[in-house]
Amino acid sequence: MNVASREIHLAARPVGEPAAEHFRLVTAEVPDLAEGQILVRNTWISVDPYMRGRMNDAPSYIPPFALDAPMEGSAYGEVVASRSGIAVGAHVVHFLGWREYAVVDAATATVVDPSQASPEHWLGALGxxxxxxxxxxxxxxxxxxxxxxxxxxxxxxxxxxxxxxxxxxxxxxxxxxxxxxxxxxxxxxxxxxxxxxxxxxxxxxxxxxxxxxxxxxxxxxxxxxxxxxxxxxxxxxxxxxxxxxxxxxxxxxxxxxxxxxxxxxxxxxxxxxxxxxxSYLPLFGEYVGKAAGWLADGSLRTEETVVDGLENAPEAFLGVLRGANTGKMLVRL
Amino acid sequence: MNVASREIHLAARPVGEPAAEHFRLVTAEVPDLAEGQILVRNTWISVDPYMRGRMNDAPSYIPPFALDAPMEGSAYGEVVASRSGIAVGAHVVHFLGWREYAVVDAATATVVDPSQASPEHWLGALGxxxxxxxxxxxxxxxxxxxxxxxxxxxxxxxxxxxxxxxxxxxxxxxxxxxxxxxxxxxxxxxxxxxxxxxxxxxxxxxxxxxxxxxxxxxxxxxxxxxxxxxxxxxxxxxxxxxxxxxxxxxxxxxxxxxxxxxxxxxxxxxxxxxxxxxSYLPLFGEYVGKAAGWLADGSLRTEETVVDGLENAPEAFLGVLRGANTGKMLVRL
Missing domain, CATH: 3.40.50.720 (NAD(P)-binding Rossmann-like Domain)
Structure with a gap:
């Protein structure tokens, strides 16, 4: 497909506090889409405290990140190619963050309405x-x-x-x-x-x-x-x-x-x-139904701490662990 | 009424592990019955780990024992005088243990059927x-x-x-x-x-x-x-x-x-x-209904560690805290 994507890899597993040396910025060629997949150009990615656990090589409720492979996490982006029922141009939330372009199984992506809420809200208060x-x-x-x-x-x-x-x-x-x-x-x-x-x-x-x-x-x-x-x-x-x-x-x-x-x-x-x-994903519909209204009428207020540039995602993540954020910490690509 | 009763008083509040010096055996005259009360000759009393907490002068879910007054706890006995609807001769479980004779508000006593189960069971597996x-x-x-x-x-x-x-x-x-x-x-x-x-x-x-x-x-x-x-x-x-x-x-x-x-x-x-x-006393009927049958058919087995004599109640209690008992620790008067 000849699309190059910059992505953040886990370079080493931290013992104690993670630091810049545990991450690596890599440029990789995006593979071709298989049937049922979409190519997403990520515009926003989420960095969250729970990701610290995935940097360890320990059994937990969610598999550890692999060494020398991209980290993962919630992301928001636009579909730029599709071999699935999701149309090119659609906006989606999915779980392959920490990279500019993601090849995503359409079944794991959620199409969202950009006119209903901002990317920050789809990744935060509505996520x-x-x-x-x-x-x-x-x-x-x-x-x-x-x-x-x-x-x-x-x-x-x-x-x-x-x-x-x-x-x-x-x-x-x-x-x-x-x-x-x-x-x-x-x-x-x-x-x-x-x-x-x-x-x-x-x-x-x-x-x-x-x-x-x-x-x-x-x-x-x-x-x-x-x-x-x-x-x-x-x-x-x-x-x-x-x-x-x-x-x-x-x-x-x-x-x-x-x-x-x-x-x-x-x-x-x-x-x-x-x-x-x-375990509570079945509540999503009920919750978004209420919260979208509260965000719209101003009775639910949020704040985001936004860092620009994929290359700054590790620093944003380290900031979350130190409490450098107010509200949701997001990286805008 | 001219009935003398031996009873165990709290003589001092322990700091750390309690010992014999924290208890005192006292002989007291039993007061006259007021309307609604019964006089019970205790034949069995229960000593339980939770009583350790009541020896402290600290606010908790249950008031502390008073100094220089009888300790309290579950007891089984026979009604020997009554100014209530409970007949003389009835067998009751109540909460004024640690003494030979107890003046009990009839409303706080439960009449039990001695032919249905033993005193040990009424204070233990059925209690x-x-x-x-x-x-x-x-x-x-x-x-x-x-x-x-x-x-x-x-x-x-x-x-x-x-x-x-x-x-x-x-x-x-x-x-x-x-x-x-x-x-x-x-x-x-x-x-x-x-x-x-x-x-x-x-x-x-x-x-x-x-x-x-x-x-x-x-x-x-x-x-x-x-x-x-x-x-x-x-x-x-x-x-x-x-x-x-x-x-x-x-x-x-x-x-x-x-x-x-x-x-x-x-x-x-x-x-x-x-x-x-x-908080679960409303379950008592449901539970006793089942457990009495299981005790009778031998599918629920119990064991008791029995100590004889009120004067040995403190030692029995100290034994419970050390794990000297198998099953329920009881004092037979």
């Missing part, structure tokens, strides 16, 4: 990012009318959506935590949380107790570590914790001690439950 | 002990057909019942852990588990993996600590853990580090949920 927040708060740790809800990484992609969904689901108070005063202010002013904790100021349990003197009912955990322990300490009877991720633990090389207060779950009859968004 | 096992395996961490189930403290009162109930609920394999070879053998030979681990031999994770090479679906935790961590490590996708207690942590004075592998709950989409039997 698995938003669905994660929705599933966490409706299925895994369901919010009930009047609940006090605590959300970590509240300025992040999932957290910023989760706080707003919690309110729509009936929460009486929504508290977020974020790193640094700028993000903490955004959490309240831009994403409509009732209060925010800048966890870098320390004493997370004390700050949480001050903001929720009668405790919390629901916690959405993205970070693990001290956040999880503080949330367990604040749980009310029947409290529910959704474990979505543990950014604080992704780069550790030693096991991190678990929360020392886990036994409190007994007296509080509380629960901690892990989730993978892949 | 909150059995209900704990039933609620754990039907409501908190429900057993499904074909599940692999792991139960700690499997020679204990709740654990020995739980293993047998798991099988009745459809488990394909039931594994127990117990301290020492004698108990481990009992777990298999007397209580019908498929396999038992003597955790004193070490390498609990390795032994569990050998017995359940494809992992476990359900775990009933009575001990916390290394057992909980080993169970989380062995969980299959969608696995469920019921937290019933944490004997290993009751006497600690420092926070115990939590399981270092809690984050695995995400990839396994697994859950950990605490429970208090008091």
């Amino acid at each position: 698995t990012t938003g669905l994660t927040a929705y599933a966490a708060l409706t299925e895994v740790a369901p919010v009930k009318e009047g609940d006090v809800v605590f959300i970590s990484a509240a300025a992040g992609a999932v957290g910023s959506v989760a706080g707003q969904l919690a309110r729509k689901l009936g929460a009486a108070k929504v508290i977020g935590s974020a790193g640094g005063p700028v993000k903490a202010r955004k959490v309240v002013e831009d994403f409509g949380f009732d209060a925010a904790i800048d966890y870098r100021e320390g004493d997370l349990p004390g700050r949480l107790a001050a903001l929720a003197p009668d405790g919390i009912d629901v916690y959405v955990d993205h970070v693990g570590g001290d956040h999880l322990e503080a949330a367990i300490g604040a749980l009310r009877h029947g409290g529910r914790i959704a474990l979505v991720g543990a950014i604080a633990e992704y780069n550790t090389t030693e096991p991190v001690p678990g929360p020392g207060n886990l036994f409190r779950l007994v007296a509080r009859e509380a629960s901690v439950r892990g989730m993978l968004v892949s | 909150t002990t059995g209900l704990t096992a039933y609620a754990a395996l039907t409501e908190v961490a429900p057993v499904k057909e074909g599940d692999v189930v792991f139960i700690s403290a499997a020679a204990g009162a709740v654990g020995s019942v739980a293993g047998q109930l798991a099988r009745k609920l459809g488990a394909a394999k039931v594994i127990g852990s117990a301290g020492g070879p004698v108990k481990a053998r009992k777990v298999v030979e007397d209580f019908g588990f498929d396999a038992a681990i003597d955790y004193r031999e070490g390498d609990l994770p390795g032994r569990l993996a050998a017995l359940a090479p494809d992992g476990i679906d359900v775990y009933v935790d009575h001990v916390g600590g290394d057992h909980l961590e080993a169970a989380i490590g062995a969980l299959r996708h969608g696995g469920r853990i019921a937290l019933v207690g944490a004997i290993a942590e009751y006497n600690t004075t420092e926070p115990v580090p939590g399981p270092g592998n809690l984050f695995r709950l995400v990839a396994r989409e697994a859950s950990v949920r605490g429970m208090l039997v008091s």
Whole structure:
């Protein structure tokens, strides 16, 4: 086909924190399409914390990235050639990101309507990012009318959506935590949380107790570590914790001690439950149906941190792991 | 009324492990009955691990024992005087144990049929002990057909019942852990588990993996600590853990580090949920209806460790905390 595509390969598996040397920019010729495939020119790609796990050669719920092959992840683009029912010119979301051109099995691509929402939204609040927040708060740790809800990484992609969904689901108070005063202010002013904790100021349990003197009912955990322990300490009877991720633990090389207060779950009859968004894909239609309207009427607000150029995708990804983003971190090609 | 009753008072609050000095044997005069009360001559009393928590002066789901007042707990006895609808001569289960005679509000006593089951069963497998096992395996961490189930403290009162109930609920394999070879053998030979681990031999994770090479679906935790961590490590996708207690942590004075592998709950989409039997009392009728039949036909086997004499109740209780019992620990007066 004589199309050259630049792509980011996994060059080496990191131990602990990843760095630039673990990635490699490669130019490759795009193979011909087989029957049932489409060629997509990616215009936006998503970089997400969970990808850190795929850099390890360890069995998990999703296979590791292969060495010396392109990384993968959600991407948005335009169909430029097709041997399938998807027409050239269509816009699609698919899972072969980290490259300029992708040969995609049409069955794994979703055609989206660019007039309904922007690429940023299709990859963010209307994508698995938003669905994660929705599933966490409706299925895994369901919010009930009047609940006090605590959300970590509240300025992040999932957290910023989760706080707003919690309110729509009936929460009486929504508290977020974020790193640094700028993000903490955004959490309240831009994403409509009732209060925010800048966890870098320390004493997370004390700050949480001050903001929720009668405790919390629901916690959405993205970070693990001290956040999880503080949330367990604040749980009310029947409290529910959704474990979505543990950014604080992704780069550790030693096991991190678990929360020392886990036994409190007994007296509080509380629960901690892990989730993978892949189990909630059947909710997508229901969720997008609601969220597209909320985005359109301005009652669901998002923010994106955009980095330009495929060559800067590794740095964007490393930034997500450090919390350099507000909202969804995206790379525009 | 001129009835003298010997009773065990809490003499001092222990820090760490309790000892004889924290209890006092007192002889007191029994007060007159008020309207709606019964006088019960206790013949059996129950000593249970959870009572350790009530010796602390700390807010919890159940008030602490008062200093210089009788301890409390489940008891079985005969009504010897009544100013209520309960007849003299009736047999009752109530919550004012640790004493020879108890003045009980009739509304808090349950009349039982001594021809249907023994006092040991009314305080054990047909009491909150059995209900704990039933609620754990039907409501908190429900057993499904074909599940692999792991139960700690499997020679204990709740654990020995739980293993047998798991099988009745459809488990394909039931594994127990117990301290020492004698108990481990009992777990298999007397209580019908498929396999038992003597955790004193070490390498609990390795032994569990050998017995359940494809992992476990359900775990009933009575001990916390290394057992909980080993169970989380062995969980299959969608696995469920019921937290019933944490004997290993009751006497600690420092926070115990939590399981270092809690984050695995995400990839396994697994859950950990605490429970208090008091929330499941509405299941009592359903459970006793089944369990009385199983006890009668011999398909549910129990064992009791019986200590004679109220004066030996503290030693019996200390024994439960050390694992000196097989099955339910009871004091016969």
